[in-house]
Amino acid sequence: MARAIWSGSLSFGLVNIPVKLFGAVSPKDVRFHMLHDADGGRIRLRRFCEVEDREVPYEHVVKGFEVGANRYVTVTREELEAYDPKATRTIEIHDFVELAGIDPVFFESTYYLVPERSAAKAYRLLGQAMRRAGKVGIATAVLRTRESLCCVRPSGEEALALSTMNRADEIVPASSLELPEAGGQPSERELAMAEQLVASLAGPFDPERYPDLRRQRILELVERKAEGQAIEAPQPEAGPAQVVSLADALAASLAAARGGGKAAGAGGEEERAAARPARAARRSAPPQAARTVASKRPRKRRA
Structure with missing residues (x-):
């Protein structure tokens, strides 16, 4: 609930x-803890003072706004709350x-x-x-x-x-970008093909068609390692084919769209369909992975 x-x-x-x-x-981000590679112990971040070279308790930490090189104006919690x-x-x-x-x-x-x-x-x-x-x-x-x-x-x-x-005032205006100066204008034939390509790919928005493949693969990797399987590095995917001209790229894209496929380098539906949606719902590593890491940690002896 x-x-x-x-x-x-x-x-x-x-x-x-x-x-x-x-x-x-x-x-649904895949989150990892930082561990010591020698014994699997958790790595913790601490509040450390650079001047005194020691850890500082939370109650002695204040906020500071940098106004110059190594110059700060400190502000108390009470001042901010006001x-x-x-x-x-x-x-x-x-x-x-x-x-x-x-x-x-x-x-x-x-x-x-x-x-x-x-x-x-x-x-x-x-x-x-x-x-x-x-x-x-x-x-x-x-x-x-x-x-x-x-x-x-x-x-x-x-x-x-x-x-x-x-x-x-938080928005960066597009007018501030250093865009290329106006060059050659597209021809009517190129514009017509681009419009046809847009029309051939148009349809209602279906978010289920676009799963996070990287997250799915990482979760599969974690599960397989937790089960003790040997992992081989995946083969690098082939990059997009070299495009000779804009018109050639548009023509090839139109042909692929009309044939029910995708243009080279755009990614295939077969790959997405092969992904496992159940594993996509998992936000963290499965329990087996936690037990595998924990088993490597040496138990501390009480004095």
Whole structure:
């Protein structure tokens, strides 16, 4: 059962909807511990003072902002807490805008908003109104002592989602990039072939078609090593074929798409279909691996 990470209310105008916030994403990264190669012991990171050459207890660690070479301004926890925004426990919608008008670069993390039972009608009212208007809400909320800019939007047929957003001054504008100066323009034939290629590859978004093959292979490697199997290094994959010209690349890509395949170097569906989806769901090494490492550790004798 998922646990709420925040509770408060969602407001627009004078309407307040008691809601709870639940995580919408469960990262599946393969995480490893750092171990000593000689005995399998855990490697721990410690707070170490470079001046006194010794470990420092947490209660004597302060925050410092670098203002010059080896020059810092220290700030206490009490000073920082004085600037924390007031925890209003309210997600306040300020404006309604079109979702297409928001560049995806603004979005950070996404959560689900779930109403209290008594607020189900108001919750559905807001969702249906946004769906009919084709709008999403821009809001602010205090989450984890920080005021976050948020986007409240319909998700699925009934739910509302909340995505935290980057601020305007945090976005690197594309105009600041050193892009190549305008060179040769594509010909009408090249543009027509590119449009045909886009049309031939167009379809509804299906995230199941794009599994994390690297994560699956790493989990398989860990499981096989835990079972004591001999591991051989995989053969390097062949790189994409050399392209003579843009027109040739487009023509070859179109031929492959019309034939139901993929252009060279794009990756095959057979490889993805052969992946094991059950193992993709595992977030860490199987229990056998933990026991294998633990068995190598020498037991400490009590004095």
